[in-house]
Amino acid sequence: MPYAPKKTINREPRGGDASSKLQFVLIEQPSDTKDKDYKRMVRSHATRLQHSRARERQRAARAAVGVAHDAEHGLFHRQQFNHASRSPGRIASGRSSALADGGASTHWQQERDTVDEEINRVQSTSNSSLALVPSSSGSPAGADSPASTGSNNDALNDFLGAYFSREVTAIRTYALSAHQAMIPPGSSLGQSFSKSVMAMRTFALDDKYSIVGRALYQLKLDFGGVLKCYERIVQTHSADFERHYASQEIVIESSHVRFLGFVFSHPLVLQIAVLLTTRYLLMALGKVDHPKSTYQLLKLRGLIISNINASLRDPTYATSDAVLVTVMMFAVHELWYTSKEAYHVHMAGLVRLVNLRGGLAQVGSEDPYFERFILWHDANASRAAGCEPYVRKVKQPSKLAAPKADTDMFRMRGAYKAT
Numbered sequence: 001m002p003y004a005p006k007k008t009i010n011r012e013p014r015g016g017d018a019s020s021k022l023q024f025v026l027i028e029q030p031s032d033t034k035d036k037d038y039k040r041m042v043r044s045h046a047t048r049l050q051h052s053r054a055r056e057r058q059r060a061a062r063a064a065v066g067v068a069h070d071a072e073h074g075l076f077h078r079q080q081f082n083h084a085s086r087s088p089g090r091i092a093s094g095r096s097s098a099l100a101d102g103g104a105s106t107h108w109q110q111e112r113d114t115v116d117e118e119i120n121r122v123q124s125t126s127n128s129s130l131a132l133v134p135s136s137s138g139s140p141a142g143a144d145s146p147a148s149t150g151s152n153n154d155a156l157n158d159f160l161g162a163y164f165s166r167e168v169t170a171i172r173t174y175a176l177s178a179h180q181a182m183i184p185p186g187s188s189l190g191q192s193f194s195k196s197v198m199a200m201r202t203f204a205l206d207d208k209y210s211i212v213g214r215a216l217y218q219l220k221l222d223f224g225g226v227l228k229c230y231e232r233i234v235q236t237h238s239a240d241f242e243r244h245y246a247s248q249e250i251v252i253e254s255s256h257v258r259f260l261g262f263v264f265s266h267p268l269v270l271q272i273a274v275l276l277t278t279r280y281l282l283m284a285l286g287k288v289d290h291p292k293s294t295y296q297l298l299k300l301r302g303l304i305i306s307n308i309n310a311s312l313r314d315p316t317y318a319t320s321d322a323v324l325v326t327v328m329m330f331a332v333h334e335l336w337y338t339s340k341e342a343y344h345v346h347m348a349g350l351v352r353l354v355n356l357r358g359g360l361a362q363v364g365s366e367d368p369y370f371e372r373f374i375l376w377h378d379a380n381a382s383r384a385a386g387c388e389p390y391v392r393k394v395k396q397p398s399k400l401a402a403p404k405a406d407t408d409m410f411r412m413r414g415a416y417k418a419t
Contacts, residue, residue, distance in 0.1 A: 205274075206267030211303050212274055215296040221281060230277040234259055237409070241376050244403040258369065266322035268307055272329045275300045279337060304330060319357040321370050327353065328377050332410055340385055347378075347390045359396025371398055380409040 032038055205212050216223055238256035263269045279297060282288040288297075308326060312318045331346035354360055354374070364371030375391055375398055382389045383405035391397060 204264065204267065205270060206307065207271075207303070211299055212271065215299050216274075216278065219278065219282065219287075219293060219296050221278060226274055226277045226281065229281060230263075230273050231256075231260060233277065233280070240406065240409065241372070244376065245372050255369070259373075262321075262325070266326075268304070268311060268322050268326040269329070271300070271304050271307065272326050272333070275304060276329065276333055279333075301333075319353050321363075321367065324350065324353060324357075324363070324370065325373065328374060332377060332381050335381055335385055336410060343381070343385055344387075347381075350374075351390055351393050354394045360391055360394045360398045361396040364398060364400075372400065375400060376403050379403050379405040380407075383407050384410065 207213070213223070216226065234256045238259070242255055263273050275297070278300065279288060282290075282293050282297075287293050304326070308323070308330070311323050311326075317323060327346055327350045331343050331350065334346055335343035354363065357363055360371055360374065363374070378389045378391050379402050384407050389402065391402075
């Protein structure tokens with residue numbers, strides 16, 4: 001019998017599983033099974049089927065394990081992209097193309113590749129950035145004692161010791177780097193580190209998507225340096241604050257210690273503290289007008305506005321000390337760095353919140369410190385804005401004498417000269 005070409009018939013089995021499609025090979029005689037073309041056809045079909053099934057198993061595994069992570073990661077980048085697209089002059093193509101080319105896995109791989117470099121930079125950085133902040137005596141911060149010339153690590157550990165409990169020691173490592181280290185999640189170190197990072201973002205900053213950490217990382221600032229700088233700013237302001245109220249019936253001693261403890265107890269207040277200090281450091285470095293700085297500061301400002309609005313939807317929390325302090329500090333930020341109109345908007349809102357609380361005298365009856373805090377801030381800011389103090393518009397105004405205002409109190413004169 002002459003040799004006849006082989007024929008193939010593709011049939012899909014019942015159930016419609018395309019990956020299990022069968023391929024029948026028709027042969028004319030048994031010797032055809034030894035033909036090299038026949039063998040190649042069988043091997044090719046078996047290999048394709050095996051690869052198809054393996055890909056299906058991989059897709060199923062990724063869908064089962066990575067749905068939550070992909071959703072959170074995607075939401076973060078959608079928020080970042082939407083914010084960038086709404087910002088004038090912001091070119092969002094860099095981030096969007098990176099996501100399109102590599103997706104989430106490429107992005108996280110790039111993050112992992114930069115971790116070692118960032119941690120080494122932070123650990124090798126001296127206290128030079130803190131020298132940009134003048135003390136109340138006019139000398140650079142860190143020049144008062146030999147102990148203050150140590151590394152940022154030592155300074156931050158001493159600083160945070162009074163405000164963080166012993167359970168969050170690992171958080172300091174994250175705070176020093178201001179960058180979430182992408183350690184393999186399966187390792188014991190990765191599990192421990194990820195828990196401390198989540199605690200820092202969730203409880204201290206209420207920053208689920210690490211907007212603060214990423215902004216500081218892009219600006220080449222570490223969280224420890226920002227906190228230490230803010231400590232010096234608070235000490236400088238507290239000296240004037242305590243002079244005004246030393247003769248009052250309630251003497252407020254070491255007000256900066258109390259206020260810093262309050263800052264670390266409330267994410268809203270810590271966020272506005274980070275924004276103010278970050279802008280201050282960028283001014284000291286002469287980088288505040290750089291497009292990257294402008295964009296990152298806008299992200300921090302947007303985060304605070306969003307969280308303030310969310311707090312106002314809670315009838316109980318809306319009139320809390322934390323919200324009052326945050327709105328007051330944010331109004332000062334808007335006065336110096338946005339516009340007087342923005343300042344008046346936020347101060348009018350503060351008046352309404354104080355009235356809902358029962359008046360400024362009611363705030364003072366519950367905690368005299370915050371009554372004086374609002375009086376002192378309002379006096380200095382209103383003088384700079386050229387308007388009368390807003391505390392005169394609240395119900396039950398304070399019986400305390402208004403402090404003597406300093407127009408340049410929040411300018412931090414001479415602070416922008418790098419050494």
